[in-house]
Amino acid sequence: MELKKSRFDPPRSYIRGAPIILWLLFLVVIPLIFTFAMSFYSSEGLMIEKTFTLKNYRVFFTDPVYSRILFKSLRLALGVSLLSIAMAYPLAYMVSFKMVRGRNLLFMMCIIPLWVSYLVRIIAWRSILGNRGVINTILLAIGIIQEPLRIFLYNRFAIAVTLTYICIPFVFIPVYTSLEKIPRNILNAASDLGANEFSTFLNVVLPLSLPGLITGFIFSFIIALGDYIIPLQLGGTQGIMFGNLIWSQFGVAFNWPFGAALGFVLFIISVTILGLTAKFGSTEGGFLSE
Amino acid sequence: MSSVKGSRRLERRGVSLKLYGLLIFIYLYLPLMVVIIYSFSPTKTIVGMTGMTGKWYVELVHDKELLKAVLHSFEVGISAVILALIFGTAGAFFITKVRFPGKGVFRALVMLPFVLPGIIMGLTLLIFIKNLNISLSMLTILMGHVSFTTPLVMFQVSARLQRMGPNFQFAAQDLGATPFKTFWYVTLPMIRTALIGAALLAFTVSFDEIVISYFLTGTWTTLPVYLYGMLRFGLSPKVYAVSGLILIFSLSLILFMTKYIGRSAEEFKVKR
C-alpha cells in the first residue's frame, strides 16, 4: 500500500541501540576478540607468554591425537542428532497429526523435559546406567546376570544415550512447529488425488517439514558437539570429547592459549553450521516464540 | 480403493505410531521418575530400596551451604532477569523501530550466547575477565547469565512488537501523547505479558544453568554448581533430594508460566 520508504533511518536514531550495542560489545564481541588474541599466545608453566605464535593451531592441526578427538566428537554428534530425529520426528508427527484432544497438553509434556534441569537429567542417567543403577538392579533381580554389568556407564554408549535424551526436545520443537504449519487441506488434496498416508508423508509432509527438521538437526548437532559436562560425568576414560578437551585446558592442563585456540575452532565450526540453519532451516527458533 | 483391508492398515499405522510415541514418552520421563523415587530411598545407596522416607529432604533444610547456594541462584537469577529485561527490551525496540543495515547479522550476533555451546561463552568470558583482572565472583557469574538471558527477552519482546504493529503508537501520538507517554501508557502495557513470559523463561534457564556458570564461578556458587560439586562424592539420596526439589520447582514455574501466558495471549488478541 505504501510507497517504498527510504531504506534506512538517519544514524542519529541509532542512539536507541546504545544499550544493546554496549551489551553486544562487552559480552560477545570483545570477549571473542580477546579469545582470538589469546589463541596466539603460549603457555609456559603457570604463566602465559604473550608473544605471537601459531603453535597452538599448528599442534591442533598436525597432532593426530587432537584431530581424532574432534572427529570422534563430530561422529558422535552426528549419531546423536540422527537418533534424536528418529525419536523426535515421529513423536512430533504423532502429536501434530494423530492427536485431536489434549494436543496442547501433549506438546507441553514433550517440552517439559527441556526446561527441567539439565544437570538433574544427567544425574538421572548416571543412576540408571551405573553398577548399582536401575538397569543393573532390574537385570540382577530378574536373574539374567549375576554381577552388575559395567558396559552401560563410563563409555561412549552412556554419552550417546544421555546426549540424545538432552537433544530430543531441541529437535521436537522446530519439527513440530513446521508440521503444524502445513495446512491440513493439502493433505486432503493429496488423498483426494490418490495418495495413501505413506505417499502423502513422503511427498508432501516430509518436504514441507524439512526446514524444521534441518533446524532441529543443527541445534542437536551443536549441543552434542560442544557439550563437556556429559562426557566428563559419564564418559569415563573413553569419554574424551572435544568439549571436555577444551575444558581441561582451563582446568587441570592449564593451557589457556591452547584452550582458546580450540575454543575458537569450535566457534568457527558452530557458526558455520548455524549459518546453514539460516539458509536451509526454518526462520523462527520455535522455542523462542511464545 | 480404500478397501476394508486398506483402512485397517491405516488404522494400524496410527496405532503403531502411537505405541512408538508412548515408548519415547517413557524414555523421556522415566529418568525423572527414577530421580524422584530414589530421593525417598532410606539407604545411602540405591540398591535395595526398602521403603520411603523423607529424611533426605529434611536434611537439606539444615545444609547451610546448600541453602546459601539456593539463595545465590535466586540472587543471580533475579539480577540477570532484570538486566536482561532492560537490555533485551531496549534491543527489541531498536531492532523493530529503527531501520539500519545489517539487521540480520545483528540479530545473529545477539543470538550467539543463546545458541552457541555454553563452553564457548564460558571460555570467552573467562578469558575476558582474566584480561581485566577481575576475580571470579557473583559479578562474573552474573555476566555469564546476562549473556544468554538477554537474547531470550529481546526476541520475545521484538516478536510481540512486530505483531502489535506501529499503529498503536501512531494513534497515541496523534491523540497527544509524547513519545515517553506513548511508551508508558500504551506500548508497555501491551508488551507486559511478553515481558513477564520472557522474564519467567529467563529465570528458569538461569536457575538451572551449569555449563557457563562452572567456568565463571569462584567460591561464590549457585545451586547447579553446588549440586555438581556434590556429584564428586558419588550419588547419594541427598543428591536425589536436591534434584527432586529442583524438578518440582522448575515444573511449577513452567506450569505457572504457560497458564499465565496462555490466558493473556487470548486477552490481547488484536484484530489484524
Place this chain on the structure above:
Amino acid sequence: MDDATAIELQSLTKRFDEVVAVDNFNVKIQKGEFFSLLGPSGCGKTTTLRVVAGLEGPSDGTVLLENQDVTGIPAYKRNVNTVFQDYALFPHMDVKKNIFFPLKMRKISANEAEPKIERVLRLVNMEGFEKRLPQQLSGGQRQRIALARSLVNEPAALLLDEPLGALDFKLRVAMQKVLKDIQRNVGITFVYVTHDQTEAMTMSDRIAVMKDGRVHQIASPDEIYNDPETAFVASFIGDMNFLSGTIESAGEKNAKAVVSGNTINTRKLKQGIRTGEETLLCIRVERVEVNPPDGKLDNIIACTLKRIVFRGTDYEATCQFDDSEIRAVVSATAWDHRLKEGDAIHIGFKTKDVIVFPKSEEKDVIKYSVEAV
C-alpha cells in the same frame, strides 16, 4: 488572514529516497468542509494525511493549521486527530479509557472528562459501552469508538484514513451516512482518504484526485464528474468511453475531431491541443444513446451492436465502428428489447459531452474506472 481556512498546504512535497510520494500539493481546506483525497493505491493520499497529522515530516513545503505554521511540530502537539483504518483502539483499555486517553494527555481531570466522554458517546450512538473492551466490539462499533476518541478533544480537523475499508458493503454505506451526519452536526473539518470514488463523490464537498503523488484536480464532485481536467480523472470517476481521434478544426466554442472516418463535434479544446494532433476523446457511457430520434443529437455514428449485457438496472451495449468501440448504457426501462447482437444501429451523443484530452495522457487512464488498480 484567512479565517475560514482550517488547513493549508503550500507546495507540500514528500520524498522517500528517489520516490516522490507527494508532489507539490497546494490546497486551502475550509473550516467545516468535507474534503476527500481520492486515488488508487500508492497515489500519495495516505502520505499526505500523515504529514498533516504530523506523523511524518515533509521534504519540502509548509503545513498550516488554522493559519499557524505547524510544519516542524510533532503529532502530539498538533490539534488534529486521526482515525486509522484498523482503528488502533488500545486493547488493554476499555472504551471509556480509550476515549479518556486524549483528554488525559491534555491533563484534563477525570471529573471534567466525564461529560465530554458521555457527549461524544452519544454522538456516535454508543452510550452504555463504557466498560467494554475493543475485542468485544464488532467492526462497526469499533469504528464509531475510534471516531469518538478522535473527536472528544474537539480538534481543528479530523483526518480519516480509509476508515470504512474494513467494513462490508451494507455496513459501509450505512456508516457513510453516519459519518456525514456527524460531520455536519459537529461542523468539524474532515479530511478523508479513500480509493472508493463512490464514497468520495457521495460524501465530499470537494475532492482532490491524486495519482502517483500528483494532484490532478481539486473540485466539487459535480465538477470532477462533468469537467474532469485530465484523462486520469475522467477515467477514475464513473464509466468513460475513450476514443482516439485527430483534431480537424478548433473553434471558440467547440472543435471537430475525426474518429475512424467519422467527424465528431467536441467541447472547446483545452490549452495546448492543436489541429492535426492525435487526441483522446471521452464520452460518459450514460450519455451515449442508442438509435436516437433524428435531429436530436449532433453527433451520430453508424455502428454494429457487438454485445449486450444486462446489468439489472440498465443495459450495457458495446457498439463497434471500424476499429473503434463505444459503450452505451441505457436504463432498463428505456431499452429497446428488439435489439439483438449483430444489429446495425446508430449511436448518438451531444457535443458538450465529448471532452478532449492530449494523447500523452492515455497512459494515466484507468481502464475499468470503479476500483483502484
